[in-house]
Amino acid sequence: MTENQTTSKGTAIIYCRVSSIRQTVDGSGLESQEQRCRAYAKEHGYEVEAVFPDNVSGGGDFMRRPGMVALLSYLDAQRGKSYTVIFDDLKRFARDTEFHLKLRREFARRGATIECLNFRLEDTPEGKFIETVIAAQGELEREQNSRQVVQKMQARVENGFWVFRAPIGYKYIAAPSGGKILVLDEVLAPVVREALEGYACGHFSTQAEVQRFLERSPYFPKDRPDGTIRSMTVTRFLKKAVYAGYVEAPKWGVSLRKGKHPPIISFETYQRIQENLEGRKYRPAARKDFHEDFPLRGFVLCDCCGRAMTAAWSKGRYKHYAYYRCETRGCEVKGKSVPRAKLEDTFAEIIKGLQPARELFDLTKVMLRDAWDMRFASATDQRAELTRQIGDVQRQIDCLLDRLVEASSPTVISAYEAKIDKLERDRLLLNERIENMVPPKGRLEDCIELALRFLSSPWNIYEKGDYLMR
Structure with missing residues (x-):
C-alpha cells in the first residue's frame, strides 16, 4: 500500500513537553518533538487533531502542567470519541512513578490510549513491570537533578551570591567568573x-503609604x-535583607551574610525598617487626603487656636473655589474660610524673604567645615569603641554556641538559636558602622553643596519641586 493509500487508523492527539521556558526559547525541543510525533502518526495512519505543548516541569505532578490539564479537559469535552495520545519519550509523560500510574488511569477513564515513540506499551504483567521501572528511573533522575541544582544554589548563597529571582531594583548580568550576579537597576x-x-x-x-507611593x-x-499593589507584596518588599547587601536562605540553613551585590540601603536602615514592622516604635499615620491642590494643608496653623488648618474646594454659583479654614471645635474662627490664593501668596512672600546675607552664607560654610573636622577627628575613637563592642558580641556568641552544644531541650535550643541570630545581626550592624565611620574624601563638598543650595534659595526649591518636595 502506498503512502496515499494509507487508511486512517484513528484520531490522535500529540503531547510535547520541555522542562523550562528557556528550552523553548533557546532550543527547538517542542518543535522537534512535534515533528517526530507527526511523522509517527502519519506512518501509523493517525490523523492528528490537536497538539498540546508544555514548557514547565511540574515536579512530577501532571496537574501542575497547563498543557496536560488542557489535554485532559479537551478529552472531557469530547466524550464518546476515541483518541490516541502520542508523545515522544516515556520521561515526557510523568517523571514520577505515582503520577505516571495515576495519569495512565486518567487516560483510561476517558477512553484514550497512549503510544510512545521509543517504548512499546504492553498491557501484560511484564510490560507493566518494565514500564514501572522506567518511570521509577525517570523519578530518580528528576530528584537527583533537583538535589544537584539545590546544592549548587546553596553553595552560591553561602558564598554571598543571590540565586533567586532578581528583586525589584536589581537585575542580573553575566559575571566574569561565571554565572550571574546582581547589579543595580538604574531606573528602579x-x-x-x-x-x-x-x-x-x-x-x-x-505600609499603606509605602504602597501608595x-x-x-x-x-x-x-x-x-x-495598577495597584497587594499589601502582602509591600510587606515582603520591606522585609528583604537583600536590599541591604546581604543574602540568606533559611530553608537551606544559610544564615544572614554579606552579599556580593551592591546594597540599595544600609543595614542600619534595614534594621530600623524591621523595628517599625514589629511595632517597636510609635508611628502616627499620615493623612490619606494629601492633594497637590493644597500643599500647605496640615502645616498652616490657625492664628486663633494654633491647630492645623484643613482645606477643600467649595462650590459657588458658577465654579468651584479653593479655601483653607479651621475646623477645630470651640475655635472662634471655626468654619471661616481663607482664599487659597491669599494664604499661599502670603506664604510665598515669607519664603522669598528667607534669603540669607552673604556674611551668613560664609559663616555657614565655616560652621559646616568645623563640624565635619570634629566628626572626622572623633571617628578613630568611635571606631576603637565599636571594635571593642564587636569583640564582646563575638564572645557572647561563642559562649552561647558552647551552651547550645550541651543543650538537649528543644525549647532551650530554640531560645539559644534566636539569641545567636540577634547577636549575629548586631555584629553585622557594628561592622557596617565601622566601615562607614570615616567619610570618604570629597564627601564634605557634596554635603555643603546640597545644604547651601537649600539655604540660598528655598523659594526656587519650593516653586520648582514636585509635590512631595513642597
Whole structure:
C-alpha cells in the first residue's frame, strides 16, 4: 500500500513537553518533538487533531502542567470519541512513578490510549513491570537533578551570591567568573531606595503609604491589572535583607551574610525598617487626603487656636473655589474660610524673604567645615569603641554556641538559636558602622553643596519641586 493509500487508523492527539521556558526559547525541543510525533502518526495512519505543548516541569505532578490539564479537559469535552495520545519519550509523560500510574488511569477513564515513540506499551504483567521501572528511573533522575541544582544554589548563597529571582531594583548580568550576579537597576533602584528609606525615617508612617507611593511610580511593577499593589507584596518588599547587601536562605540553613551585590540601603536602615514592622516604635499615620491642590494643608496653623488648618474646594454659583479654614471645635474662627490664593501668596512672600546675607552664607560654610573636622577627628575613637563592642558580641556568641552544644531541650535550643541570630545581626550592624565611620574624601563638598543650595534659595526649591518636595 502506498503512502496515499494509507487508511486512517484513528484520531490522535500529540503531547510535547520541555522542562523550562528557556528550552523553548533557546532550543527547538517542542518543535522537534512535534515533528517526530507527526511523522509517527502519519506512518501509523493517525490523523492528528490537536497538539498540546508544555514548557514547565511540574515536579512530577501532571496537574501542575497547563498543557496536560488542557489535554485532559479537551478529552472531557469530547466524550464518546476515541483518541490516541502520542508523545515522544516515556520521561515526557510523568517523571514520577505515582503520577505516571495515576495519569495512565486518567487516560483510561476517558477512553484514550497512549503510544510512545521509543517504548512499546504492553498491557501484560511484564510490560507493566518494565514500564514501572522506567518511570521509577525517570523519578530518580528528576530528584537527583533537583538535589544537584539545590546544592549548587546553596553553595552560591553561602558564598554571598543571590540565586533567586532578581528583586525589584536589581537585575542580573553575566559575571566574569561565571554565572550571574546582581547589579543595580538604574531606573528602579532610586524608587526602591526612596520607599525603603522613607519608611525607615518616618516619611512614610505606614505600609499603606509605602504602597501608595509605589503605586504612583510609573516604573514600579504592579500586581493587579488596575495598577495597584497587594499589601502582602509591600510587606515582603520591606522585609528583604537583600536590599541591604546581604543574602540568606533559611530553608537551606544559610544564615544572614554579606552579599556580593551592591546594597540599595544600609543595614542600619534595614534594621530600623524591621523595628517599625514589629511595632517597636510609635508611628502616627499620615493623612490619606494629601492633594497637590493644597500643599500647605496640615502645616498652616490657625492664628486663633494654633491647630492645623484643613482645606477643600467649595462650590459657588458658577465654579468651584479653593479655601483653607479651621475646623477645630470651640475655635472662634471655626468654619471661616481663607482664599487659597491669599494664604499661599502670603506664604510665598515669607519664603522669598528667607534669603540669607552673604556674611551668613560664609559663616555657614565655616560652621559646616568645623563640624565635619570634629566628626572626622572623633571617628578613630568611635571606631576603637565599636571594635571593642564587636569583640564582646563575638564572645557572647561563642559562649552561647558552647551552651547550645550541651543543650538537649528543644525549647532551650530554640531560645539559644534566636539569641545567636540577634547577636549575629548586631555584629553585622557594628561592622557596617565601622566601615562607614570615616567619610570618604570629597564627601564634605557634596554635603555643603546640597545644604547651601537649600539655604540660598528655598523659594526656587519650593516653586520648582514636585509635590512631595513642597
